[in-house]
Amino acid sequence: MPDYRWGIFLAPPEHDRKIPFGDSFGEQAWQEVPGEFRNALRRIIVTQGDTEPASVEQQRLLCDSAPSMYDCRNLFQVNVEEGRHLWAMVYLLHAHFGRDGREEAEELLERRSGDFDKPRILTTFNEPIDDWLSFFMFTMFTDRDGKYQLLALAESGFDPLARTTRFMLTEEAHHMFVGETGVQRVVKRACELMKQDPNEDARAQGGIDLPTVQRYVNFWYSSSLDLFGGEISSNAADYFAAGLKGRAKEARFDDHVALSGHYNIELMDDGSLSSRQVPMRNAMNEILRDAYVDDNQRGVDRWNKTIREAGVDFEIKLPHRRFNRKMGVHSGQFFDPAGNPISEAEFEAKRAEWLPTADDKAYVKHLMKPVLEPGKMANWIAAPARGINGQPIDFEYIRRV
Numbered sequence: 001m002p003d004y005r006w007g008i009f010l011a012p013p014e015h016d017r018k019i020p021f022g023d024s025f026g027e028q029a030w031q032e033v034p035g036e037f038r039n040a041l042r043r044i045i046v047t048q049g050d051t052e053p054a055s056v057e058q059q060r061l062l063c064d065s066a067p068s069m070y071d072c073r074n075l076f077q078v079n080v081e082e083g084r085h086l087w088a089m090v091y092l093l094h095a096h097f098g099r100d101g102r103e104e105a106e107e108l109l110e111r112r113s114g115d116f117d118k119p120r121i122l123t124t125f126n127e128p129i130d131d132w133l134s135f136f137m138f139t140m141f142t143d144r145d146g147k148y149q150l151l152a153l154a155e156s157g158f159d160p161l162a163r164t165t166r167f168m169l170t171e172e173a174h175h176m177f178v179g180e181t182g183v184q185r186v187v188k189r190a191c192e193l194m195k196q197d198p199n200e201d202a203r204a205q206g207g208i209d210l211p212t213v214q215r216y217v218n219f220w221y222s223s224s225l226d227l228f229g230g231e232i233s234s235n236a237a238d239y240f241a242a243g244l245k246g247r248a249k250e251a252r253f254d255d256h257v258a259l260s261g262h263y264n265i266e267l268m269d270d271g272s273l274s275s276r277q278v279p280m281r282n283a284m285n286e287i288l289r290d291a292y293v294d295d296n297q298r299g300v301d302r303w304n305k306t307i308r309e310a311g312v313d314f315e316i317k318l319p320h321r322r323f324n325r326k327m328g329v330h331s332g333q334f335f336d337p338a339g340n341p342i343s344e345a346e347f348e349a350k351r352a353e354w355l356p357t358a359d360d361k362a363y364v365k366h367l368m369k370p371v372l373e374p375g376k377m378a379n380w381i382a383a384p385a386r387g388i389n390g391q392p393i394d395f396e397y398i399r400r401v
């Protein structure tokens with residue numbers, strides 16, 4: 001991408017910006033790190049920074065199996081932007097945290113996605129992405145977690161973090177577009193292939209069948225829900241109190257101090273589901289997760305519209321937020337995709353119906369053959385509705401040198 005501009009990009013400064021939430025609500029935003037919050041702030045920046053190279057490591061071999069030049073071009077754009085986001089976080093560490101910031105930045109380079117000894121910090125960023133269906137799921141669901149985490153950091157009282165994350169958000173939108181439309185094209189093609197097959201079997205025609213798409217949704221969505229942290233979190237309460245990490249679009253809330261009021265969280269208590277009242281500040285992760293769930297549903301509705309328009313009787317459903325969780329109050333417990341509590345044995349008996357199996361992964365992987373001629377698409381994916389930057393779909397989006 002010879003035209004790509006590297007650099008530290010910040011949203012324009014807001015004149016006389018005030019801290020928009022927490023104990024210091026209404027005070028002047030900080031241009032330098034406040035000493036008492038130094039460790040917490042560094043930790044937030046390191047966690048955010050760690051995800052950026054992780055995603056590039058996860059996706060680094062995908063160009064070898066790109067289903068079209070168009071898709072390969074999108075992959076490269078996603079990867080260079082994530083690389084630049086790492087740079088943006090490392091800049092904050094170097095510019096504002098002195099020696100320990102530089103050491104943290106070095107450690108960011110030492111960790112590797114999926115590495116046994118030095119893995120990336122957050123779970124989803126150690127999952128392999130070695131097929132394009134996983135890539136589209138990741139950019140749909142995991143990049144959308146990125147959107148909500150960045151929206152929360154864009155409210156930060158530490159102004160350099162707020163300005164850099166606001167700029168990053170402008171790029172995140174394209175990544176989610178790649179994910180949402182990528183899955184939509186897989187689904188569209190599955191429906192076309194079903195119509196061509198005497199048994200309505202998309203796999204028999206070399207496509208990715210809708211139940212397999214559903215199992216990938218179940219996996220990547222539940223894994224991405226884990227990235228919001230625990231439902232009841234003293235870390236989240238501390239970050240909010242300190243004015244470091246707010247809620248998405250903080251201005252839309254009436255009470256920016258959140259010291260009064262409770263939030264109801266439904267969890268398993270003594271073998272049955274019951275509701276627990278949690279002080280508002282301790283529920284900040286869950287409040288962010290609520291907005292994320294709604295946002296995903298809008299994308300899934302568009303996939304289902306594509307399926308309905310093709311005249312196929314199938315509906316893709318987001319599993320319940322309790323399903324298959326590894327972090328938070330629902331981890332170590334078992335729920336069906338509708339969120340009903342079940343036994344471990346019942347879960348295991350249904351695992352192959354609900355989550356991608358080794359056979360699914362092998363099948364999807366065997367379809368991954370590069371198609372790198374202008375305008376051509378792999379058989380398992382429909383063409384996009386339009387090309388990139390007003391160029392036609394058969395434009396030569398990448399060139400081998």
Ligand code: BYC
Nearest residue numbers: 047051055122123143146149226227228229230233235236
């Ligand atoms: N995996 O109080 P808790 C993106 C740890 S994606 C592993 O429940 P907290 C992108 C947690 O660290 C957005 N560990 O949670 C997308 C804590 O550890 P300690 C990335 C996890 O701290 C695509 C313990 O469990 N941005 O940008 O309130 C491509 C208990 O924690 C996980 C950020 O993450 C997990 N899933 O919230 C490229 C923003 N979840 O203290 C990029 C910065 C929790 O016991 N990070 N833990 O050692 C944060 O705001 C928070 O650290 C978290 C966790 C939301 C991640």
